[in-house]
Amino acid sequence: xxxxxxxxxxxxxxxxxxxxxxxxxxxxxxxxxxxxxxxxxxxxxxxxxxxxxxxxxxxxxxxxxxxxxxxxxxxxxxxxxxxxxxxxxxxxxxxxxxxxxxxxxxxxxxxxxxxxxxxxxxxxxxxxxxxxxxxxxxxxxxxxxxxxxxxxxxxxxxxxxxxxxxxxxxxxxxxxxxxxxxxxxxxxxxxxxxxxxxxxxxxxxxxxxxxxxxxxxxxxxxxxxxxxxxxxxxxxxxxxxxxxxxxxxxxxxxxxxxxxxxxxxxxxxxxxxxxxxxxxxxxxxxxxxxxxxxxxxxxxxxxxxxxxxxxxxxxxxxxxxxxxxxxxxxxxxxxxxxxxxxxxxxxxxxxxxxxxxxxxxxxxxxxxxxxxxxxxxxxxxxxxxxxxxxxxxxxxxxxxxxxxxxxxxxxxxxxxxxxxxxxxxxxxxxxxxxxxxxxxxxxxxxxxxxxxxxxxxxxxxxxxxxxxxxxxxxxxxxxxxxxxxxxxxxxxxxxxxxxxxxxxxxxxxxxxxxxxxxxxxxxxxxxxxxxxxxxxxxxxxxxxxxxxxxxxxxxxxxxxxxxxxxxxxxxxxxxxxxxxxxxxxxxxxxxxxxxxxxxxxxxxxxxxxxxxxxxxxxxxxxxxxxxxxxxxxxxxxxxxxxxxxxxxxxxxxxxxxxxxxxxxxxxxxxxxxxxxxxxxxxxxxxxxxxxxxxxxxxxxxxxxxxxxxxxxxxxxxxxxxxxxxxxxxxxxxxxxxxxxxxxxxxxxxxxxxxxxxxxxxxxxxxxxxxxxxxxxxxxxxxxxxxxxxxxxxxxxxxxxxxxxxxxxxxxxxxxxxxxxxxxxxxxxxxxxxxxxxxxxxxxxxxxxxxxxxxxxxxxxxxxxxxxxxxxxxxxxxxxxxxxxxxxxxxxxxxxxxxxxxxxxxxxxxxxxxxxxxxxxxxxxxxxxxxxxxxxxxxxxxxxxxxxxxxxxxxx
Numbered sequence: 001x002x003x004x005x006x007x008x009x010x011x012x013x014x015x016x017x018x019x020x021x022x023x024x025x026x027x028x029x030x031x032x033x034x035x036x037x038x039x040x041x042x043x044x045x046x047x048x049x050x051x052x053x054x055x056x057x058x059x060x061x062x063x064x065x066x067x068x069x070x071x072x073x074x075x076x077x078x079x080x081x082x083x084x085x086x087x088x089x090x091x092x093x094x095x096x097x098x099x100x101x102x103x104x105x106x107x108x109x110x111x112x113x114x115x116x117x118x119x120x121x122x123x124x125x126x127x128x129x130x131x132x133x134x135x136x137x138x139x140x141x142x143x144x145x146x147x148x149x150x151x152x153x154x155x156x157x158x159x160x161x162x163x164x165x166x167x168x169x170x171x172x173x174x175x176x177x178x179x180x181x182x183x184x185x186x187x188x189x190x191x192x193x194x195x196x197x198x199x200x201x202x203x204x205x206x207x208x209x210x211x212x213x214x215x216x217x218x219x220x221x222x223x224x225x226x227x228x229x230x231x232x233x234x235x236x237x238x239x240x241x242x243x244x245x246x247x248x249x250x251x252x253x254x255x256x257x258x259x260x261x262x263x264x265x266x267x268x269x270x271x272x273x274x275x276x277x278x279x280x281x282x283x284x285x286x287x288x289x290x291x292x293x294x295x296x297x298x299x300x301x302x303x304x305x306x307x308x309x310x311x312x313x314x315x316x317x318x319x320x321x322x323x324x325x326x327x328x329x330x331x332x333x334x335x336x337x338x339x340x341x342x343x344x345x346x347x348x349x350x351x352x353x354x355x356x357x358x359x360x361x362x363x364x365x366x367x368x369x370x371x372x373x374x375x376x377x378x379x380x381x382x383x384x385x386x387x388x389x390x391x392x393x394x395x396x397x398x399x400x401x402x403x404x405x406x407x408x409x410x411x412x413x414x415x416x417x418x419x420x421x422x423x424x425x426x427x428x429x430x431x432x433x434x435x436x437x438x439x440x441x442x443x444x445x446x447x448x449x450x451x452x453x454x455x456x457x458x459x460x461x462x463x464x465x466x467x468x469x470x471x472x473x474x475x476x477x478x479x480x481x482x483x484x485x486x487x488x489x490x491x492x493x494x495x496x497x498x499x500x501x502x503x504x505x506x507x508x509x510x511x512x513x514x515x516x517x518x519x520x521x522x523x524x525x526x527x528x529x530x531x532x533x534x535x536x537x538x539x540x541x542x543x544x545x546x547x548x549x550x551x552x553x554x555x556x557x558x559x560x561x562x563x564x565x566x567x568x569x570x571x572x573x574x575x576x577x578x579x580x581x582x583x584x585x586x587x588x589x590x591x592x593x594x595x596x597x598x599x600x601x602x603x604x605x606x607x608x609x610x611x612x613x614x615x616x617x618x619x620x621x622x623x624x625x626x627x628x629x630x631x632x633x634x635x636x637x638x639x640x641x642x643x644x645x646x647x648x649x650x651x652x653x654x655x656x657x658x659x660x661x662x663x664x665x666x667x668x669x670x671x672x673x674x675x676x677x678x679x680x681x682x683x684x685x686x687x688x689x690x691x692x693x694x695x696x697x698x699x700x701x702x703x704x705x706x707x708x709x710x711x712x713x714x715x716x717x718x719x720x721x722x723x724x725x726x727x728x729x730x731x732x733x734x735x736x737x738x739x740x741x742x743x744x745x746x747x748x749x750x751x752x753x754x755x756x757x758x759x760x761x762x763x764x765x766x767x768x769x770x771x772x773x774x775x776x777x778x779x780x781x782x783x784x785x786x787x788x789x790x791x792x793x794x795x796x797x798x799x800x801x802x803x804x805x806x807x808x809x810x811x812x813x814x815x816x817x818x819x820x821x822x823x824x825x826x827x828x829x830x831x832x833x834x835x836x837x838x839x840x841x842x843x844x845x846x847x848x849x850x851x852x853x854x855x856x857x858x859x860x861x862x863x864x865x866x867x868x869x870x871x872x873x874x875x876x877x878x879x880x881x882x883x884x885x886x887x888x889x890x891x892x893x894x895x896x897x898x899x900x901x902x903x904x905x906x907x908x909x910x911x912x913x914x915x916x917x918x919x920x921x922x923x924x925x926x927x928x929x930x931x932x933x934x935x936x937x938x939x940x941x942x943x944x945x946x947x948x949x950x951x952x953x954x955x
Contacts, residue, residue: 052106059154102435158182172445247554249279281534648681652837679770684722690780
């Protein structure tokens with residue numbers, strides 16, 4: 001940039017700035033500029049100016065901002081103490097010949113009154129002599145009228161620093177701030193010549209978030225000042241709170257850049273905060289002056305003990321915010337960049353008086369403010385005019401009369417950073433030469449900035465310091481708690497630290513980090529040690545869903561979920577799938593323990609024991625029948641059908657073990673097919689027997705001709721046909737409805753593993769055909785009930801069928817009443833099948849087994865023929881005696897050709913013949929008449945049929 005353009009630019013900047021400031025002064029003149037004798041206030045050109053080989057500029061907020069004046073009252077801590085810290089540090093630097101050998105540093109310090117526009121006007125004085133720094137030494141001024149400012153310390157306020165940084169970067173003047181924390185200033189592109197010794201608000205917002213989490217707050221209000229410091233801090237905090245699902249109840253802005261708010265504005269702010277009654281936690285991102293006015297409004301609204309404050313470094317640890325507001329501020333937890341006391345400064349400051357501190361033109365104001373008196377010969381101000389007492393000159397500062405600003409280390413470090421950067425430049429360029437060398441002059445702003453970023457030193461606080469690559473300071477914070485240390489006495493106390501992104505509030509761990517500092521535990525109020533809750537809605541109990549209110553993520557009502565619902569998210573109840581129930585925490589579903597009939601269950605053990613005994617009994621009967629296969633009793637019982645019947649009974653017992661097996665496709669298929677097959681075999685055999693008997697006696701009443709299909713082979717074929725039909729039904733059933741093991745839920749708490757056909761009435765499909773066989777068998781048993789007493793087989797069949805009907809009637813009713821418990825249903829089915837098999841086994845084979853084993857002497861043909869004969873009447877005997885022996889022998893010849901299985905039929909014939917009439921010479925009507933006359937129940941035709949050996953009715 002060439003020199004003429006720079007001059008034009010300088011003129012435009014200066015003119016526009018002064019116009020804006022002049023306009024501000026004119027608007028405030030009636031109330032701001034007061035005239036008292038020959039004095040005006042404020043004095044714009046008042047400054048600290050100390051001589052040196054190199055001059056630094058400095059901006060301090062010596063005065064507070066005011067609602068109706070350019071500058072407010074003197075600021076003791078962040079103003080006067082900060083200024084004196086800088087001067088004290090310069091004294092230390094200039095006294096150390098090793099640090100800057102032969103070189104002294106001077107300063108031109110101005111007051112910005114905590115106003116960005118006013119501060120920018122003051123900063124214009126820093127660039128008047130700095131144009132020579134741009135473009136080389138040919139632009140250097142040689143008349144010495146305006147000292148060249150090689151760097152600027154300050155400003156304290158972020159908003160002022162932003163304005164000043166925009167100006168100074170045009171002239172490549174490095175700037176090191178000690179209190180400006182706005183995140184905007186971290187941008188190297190926008191503010192390449194800005195550095196700071198205090199951490200950025202990015203980290204401060206993170207500390208505040210950690211404090212909110214520590215308190216367990218989920219619903220807070222935020223108050224921030226209308227400045228870059230406040231707004232940028234709020235923006236960072238808002239993002240962090242949102243990411244942590246912490247809701248902001250109310251957001252209030254405190255006027256700063258656009259003026260000074262009055263009491264009414266602050267009162268409305270507090271009223272809006274109180275309207276959010278559940279948000280007792282309030283985060284305040286502001287400066288001490290604004291916070292002090294906010295606390296006064298809290299007191300006016302009778303809310304002194306209501307809020308719990310989390311504060312930023314703009315007011316934490318400072319007296320201006322708490323003086324007169326102790327009750328309102330009590331319990332506050334604030335964030336303060338970690339700083340330690342500047343060694344020697346306390347003693348230095350306590351020795352200061354207006355007499356020995358002439359270099360600070362504002363120290364008299366501070367003295368008057370501190371001791372509430374008017375110093376003799378002091379200039380008039382709007383604030384000392386109220387003092388009626390004249391200072392005696394004997395006053396002196398004591399530790400009990402003032403509170404030291406806690407962040408003065410940053411002021412000292414900012415000053416020391418320039419000294420160490422200049423020392424490094426001197427070392428590199430002057431080759432050990434004392435004082436300024438030609439290679440150093442003029443000091444290039446770009447070069448000085450580069451050396452500043454690289455400094456690494458131990459400051460007057462005893463702490464090491466180095467800038468981060470972006471010019472920020474490391475993120476280290478102290479956590480303060482404002483509390484009553486004794487009744488009526490309040491102090492800021494350190495309760496922890498934030499270091500390397502970790503919050504340390506435990507007093508023991510904090511002491512290990514900085515054991516030289518007294519660490520205390522957190523406390524809210526004297527009478528209420530614990531901080532209050534700040535939540536919009538209390539957490540719902542386990543199993544309750546959040547129903548949000550007004551779209552807020554933190555305000556809700558709680559509604560209980562149904563007993564079978566869980567909460568995949570906290571906002572909605574969702575039904576657990578069948579077979580599961582909510583977990584204990586109601587955040588997921590857990591599977592209900594699956595239930596099925598096991599071999600180890602008591603009822604299964606009983607059923608299997610019963611079936612095992614039945615199988616053993618069946619095996620015994622079958623063994624006996626095999627061993628005595630050729631004996632009359634076995635022959636008379638119809639051996640083929642007896643073995644078929646025994647096989648069916650065995651299958652019935654065996655079904656129990658299949659029924660109590662764990663449901664699986666294989667076992668389910670075996671159950672479906674087996675229950676019908678086993679019963680079909682049993683009742684097909686019995687039906688064949690009863691049908692055979694019925695046909696014999698029915699045919700005997702009509703004709704002497706032998707009925708068809710009564711041979712053993714025919715009987716087996718008929719029985720097989722009956723069973724084949726059931727096989728067809730079973731196969732079709734398996735194909736149309738394949739077996740499956742399924743989860744069955746009779747009720748919501750139930751989870752049973754069952755075969756699919758065990759649910760509902762599907763098993764009745766397998767039982768339908770056997771039931772039909774039972775009904776038909778029962779019918780035949782009933783119609784053959786009146787056959788001659790000597791033929792006992794029909795009695796046993798009848799008893800078997802009647803008992804079976806009773807069992808099945810009971811089973812069907814139990815079956816349909818146990819749908820809720822398939823295990824009971826299956827067990828009942830097992831018992832019913834085994835019981836039916838037992839009835840058939842006992843009724844059909846017990847008598848025969850008794851004869852074979854107990855009375856073997858009766859297991860002969862003669863015994864069978866002699867058993868319970870029917871004694872004929874004399875007339876019937878006469879009728880029988882008239883039958884030729886050749887006919888009788890013919891009958892015997894017929895029987896001689898019968899099979900062994902027909903042996904029972906022959907025995908029946910012989911047992912019936914004594915009571916029948918056989919005569920070829922006597923008409924059948926005569927014999928029938930005689931038979932009926934003697935009360936014989938057997939018709940002449942039946943006897944005639946049997947005499948021919950045409951049937952084989954069994955014993």
